[in-house]
Amino acid sequence: xxxxxxxxxxxxxxxxxxxxxxxxxxxxxxxxxxxxxxxxxxxxxxxxxxxxxxxxxxxxxxxxxxxxxxxxxxxxxxxxxxxxxxxxxxxxxxxxxxxxxxxxxxxxxxxxxxxxxxxxxxxxxxxxxxxxxxxxxxxxxxxxxxxxxxxxxxxxxxxxxxxxxxxxxxxxxxxxxxxxxxxxxxxxxxxxxxxxxxxxxxxxxxxxxxxxxxxxxxxxxxxxxxxxxxxxxxxxxxxxxxxxxxxxxxxxxxxxxxxxxxxxxxxxxxxxxxxxxxxxxxxxxxxxxxxxxxxxxxxxxxxxxxxxxxxxxxxxxxxxxxxxxxxxxxxxxxxxxxxxxxxxxxxx
Amino acid sequence: xxxxxxxxxxxxxxxxxxxxxxxxxxxxxxxxxxxxxxxxxxxxxxxxxxxxxxxxxxxxxxxxxxxxxxxxxxxxxxxxxxxxxxxxxxxxxxxxxxxxxxxxxxxxxxxxxxxxxxxxxxxxxxxxxxxxxxxxxxxxxxxxxxxxxxxxxxxxxxxxxxxxxxxxxxxxxxxxxxxxxxxxxxxxxxxxxxxxxxxxxxxxxxxxxxxxxxxxxxxxxxxxxxxxxxxxxxxxxxxxxxxxxxxxxxxxxxxxxxxxxxxxxxxxxxxxxxxxxxxxxxxxxxxxxxxxxxxxxxxxxxxxxxxxxxxxxxxxxxxxxxxxxxxxxxxxxxxxxxxxxxxxxxxxxxxxxxxxxxxxxxxxxxxxxxxxxxxxxxxxxxxxxxxxxxxxxxxxxxxxxxxxxxxxxxxxxxxxxxxxxxxxxxxxxxxxxxxxxxxxxxxxxxxxxxxxxxxxxxxxxxxxxxxxxxxxxxxxxxxxxxxxxxxxxxxxxxxxxxxxxxxxxxxxxxxxxxxxxxxxxxxxxxxxxxxxxxxxxxxxxxxxxxxxxxxxxxxxxxxxxxxxxxx
Numbered sequence: 035x036x037x038x039x040x041x042x043x044x045x046x047x048x049x050x051x052x053x054x055x056x057x058x059x060x061x062x063x064x065x066x067x068x069x070x071x072x073x074x075x076x077x078x079x080x081x082x083x084x085x086x087x088x089x090x091x092x093x094x095x096x097x098x099x100x101x102x103x104x105x106x107x108x109x110x111x112x113x114x115x116x117x118x119x120x121x122x123x124x125x126x127x128x129x130x131x132x133x134x135x136x137x138x139x140x141x142x143x144x145x146x147x148x149x150x151x152x153x154x155x156x157x158x159x160x161x162x163x164x165x166x167x168x169x170x171x172x173x174x175x176x177x178x179x180x181x182x183x184x185x186x187x188x189x190x191x192x193x194x195x196x197x198x199x200x201x202x203x204x205x206x207x208x209x210x211x212x213x214x215x216x217x218x219x220x221x222x223x224x225x226x227x228x229x230x231x232x233x234x235x236x237x238x239x240x241x242x243x244x245x246x247x248x249x250x251x252x253x254x255x256x257x258x259x260x261x262x263x264x265x266x267x268x269x270x271x272x273x274x275x276x277x278x279x280x281x282x283x284x285x286x287x288x289x290x291x292x293x294x295x296x297x298x299x300x301x302x303x304x305x306x307x308x309x310x311x312x313x314x315x316x317x318x319x320x321x322x323x324x325x326x327x328x329x330x331x332x333x334x335x336x337x338x339x340x341x342x343x344x345x346x347x348x349x350x351x352x353x354x355x356x357x358x359x360x361x362x363x364x365x366x367x368x369x370x371x372x373x374x375x376x377x378x379x380x381x382x
Numbered sequence: 383x384x385x386x387x388x389x390x391x392x393x394x395x396x397x398x399x400x401x402x403x404x405x406x407x408x409x410x411x412x413x414x415x416x417x418x419x420x421x422x423x424x425x426x427x428x429x430x431x432x433x434x435x436x437x438x439x440x441x442x443x444x445x446x447x448x449x450x451x452x453x454x455x456x457x458x459x460x461x462x463x464x465x466x467x468x469x470x471x472x473x474x475x476x477x478x479x480x481x482x483x484x485x486x487x488x489x490x491x492x493x494x495x496x497x498x499x500x501x502x503x504x505x506x507x508x509x510x511x512x513x514x515x516x517x518x519x520x521x522x523x524x525x526x527x528x529x530x531x532x533x534x535x536x537x538x539x540x541x542x543x544x545x546x547x548x549x550x551x552x553x554x555x556x557x558x559x560x561x562x563x564x565x566x567x568x569x570x571x572x573x574x575x576x577x578x579x580x581x582x583x584x585x586x587x588x589x590x591x592x593x594x595x596x597x598x599x600x601x602x603x604x605x606x607x608x609x610x611x612x613x614x615x616x617x618x619x620x621x622x623x624x625x626x627x628x629x630x631x632x633x634x635x636x637x638x639x640x641x642x643x644x645x646x647x648x649x650x651x652x653x654x655x656x657x658x659x660x661x662x663x664x665x666x667x668x669x670x671x672x673x674x675x676x677x678x679x680x681x682x683x684x685x686x687x688x689x690x691x692x693x694x695x696x697x698x699x700x701x702x703x704x705x706x707x708x709x710x711x712x713x714x715x716x717x718x719x720x721x722x723x724x725x726x727x728x729x730x731x732x733x734x735x736x737x738x739x740x741x742x743x744x745x746x747x748x749x750x751x752x753x754x755x756x757x758x759x760x761x762x763x764x765x766x767x768x769x770x771x772x773x774x775x776x777x778x779x780x781x782x783x784x785x786x787x788x789x790x791x792x793x794x795x796x797x798x799x800x801x802x803x804x805x806x807x808x809x810x811x812x813x814x815x816x817x818x819x820x821x822x823x824x825x826x827x828x829x830x831x832x833x834x835x836x837x838x839x840x841x842x843x844x845x846x847x848x849x850x851x852x853x854x855x856x857x858x859x860x861x862x863x864x865x866x867x868x869x870x871x872x873x874x875x876x877x878x879x880x881x882x883x884x885x886x887x888x889x890x891x892x893x894x895x896x897x898x899x900x901x902x903x904x905x906x907x908x909x910x911x912x913x914x915x916x917x918x919x920x921x922x923x924x925x926x927x928x929x930x931x932x933x934x935x936x937x938x939x940x941x942x943x944x945x946x947x948x949x
Contacts, residue, residue, distance in 0.1 A: 126773070162777040164798070164802055191798045193794045
């Protein structure tokens, strides 16, 4: 039997560990980078991520290490799964050791505040690697670790990246679809986090399923509008990385951002909610960053505006709701509407 | 079996393959030329056979049919020159034969088509003549560009144009010269005017950089004098009217072979002159993509100098001879404006003469600004030929193309690498764009005029010319002051280069210089001062010059929210 290649996973959070387990279960040796030597030793001793996936025994093919150079040396495919706020510094460390032959895949659904850069762009800037991709979709770490069937999207301009990721990740309970609209796929993963806060809030207030349905659909319209303006294909948002991820994140109590929204609905402050989650809820930052960008580009994003007012401007929920229900009523599916009339661009 | 079709065209008979020469300069021996010729034919035919093998919907008959159709359409639409008549006979012959023969016969027809193309494309470089041509060029430019006869040209020799003084060449020239000994260079300039290739040829000679072979438009060869200069400055012929796959493949293989032989190559990656006046924002990657193929082949053949490096070069000029016709074509292409056909400025000899005279009179400069050399993957390359990533860490280029430790071709991957390279070239173009007084004044004036009619879209605004839309001088100077401040900030960040006339001058000086330039060449149409204030008689021309500073984020300072520009 041919020995399978090493796969590197950079990041010891819940999603990194769930992926490591999935890949290890398929028989690949996995080198799992943790930020600290203690964390790596603890993992090697117990084969459990006690902080993020407590009680789940992970594959014996996983070896944890705190030496990122070792990961760069021994793996041809390296998956980077660290929170966006640490992403650049970790990518730079990785960049000291990769040589351009490796495939780098980001699973982080975040955005850099100052530069508005997405994570594959950070990987490109911080390393000499060019074969880069983004993995995104409705992928709640706990469900993946529990081996529940689900699917994801690997987005890359390089067919080699797509082939490799499909070969390593796809299996009896995980399907990997492809897309070459890297920016769109990443943006889908970023934007939905913000709207999950809104649906969590609405759900906690028991506003009803009609409200949730409308909110998710109009969120999708806002996301596509934004993506279109940023140069992505709005149709990407009809796929797993768009509507798939949005529906999951906006309806699942396993989603951190959704839980932040629920707590806000229960009367907690933003600080209390974030503290109680204990993990990074990317959506809170996303609201701020994307709202600023949308304002710069003149893109109308009413739900995002409402969220910003609620989270950062001290406006109460009834006032935000009133404002949202009074925005001008436009066409439902604006892309279809404009295509029909041959309009060259989507107005903002 | 039917007889193979070999139409009676010079050089159409297949040549015997010669031994493969390596590491030559631009001067090729007869044997080497024969080698290049036969290899272009062989590879072109092989590529098309492979295409037919891998595609269910293609065969040689369809491919030849397509070439015949496109060529006959081209010949029907174009002017009938001497060569066109011969080509019409050729294609008529092909059309009557290709469906009557079997696949072996079609292969021979394809061979003869490729042979005809390669004979047209191939240039002949003579180093002695190159030296002579480059020296004569400053005198001969006027004649060269105005399409005078050689006899008339001799009459102008005494009136030498001071081209050296008007051409400012900057950038890492020693660095480029050093790399030219270690690797094959691909020079990729921006394209502003029909004068560009001649100016670059001269600039390279002046800076003792090696000669580059380059593709020049076939139309430029129609004049025997021009043809003499171009052939001997290392040019080969490119006919942009030929759109069929066989021609494009032959052209690509010619460039590839030239690089394989170690000849330094030059091509305009924008494909054509910038119609809008903007610095290129999109590149045609076809020829550029040959570089990575050659690199991999060189590694596979273990050549001692397998590397190819790319040298971006931004050309900037305060005035552009063909500005009027270029912007008209741009607006026609964008499809939002009624097209008004006007004569090409380049076709008017007097205009060429006046342009050149004005340039000297105005003490104006054409800037040829080289960017840092790049490898084929978009990394910058240092003096020693080592690739460096964004943090200056060394990069082993071979790793990009290795599969299991061996260099391998992977067309899809390599195409993406070329896209990365394209991005790096575009970035270099922007950073090495030299902003001048005409650009800054046009930018500020255009913004001020648009502010007067915020309800107008761009195409309506382009029709607001005349003194009734004038901007008060004081208002324009305030805008120009703001713009200069932003430009200097951008320059400090390495985002643009400022010409000396913008570097330290105040808004009034910049405006005066711009008005002087515009008054001289465009008869004040672009920008003019009158009792009503500063106005334009041709908003499109003003738009053309302001576009040189578009997409730097400068719009915000003068126009409010971004995103209002046409695509």
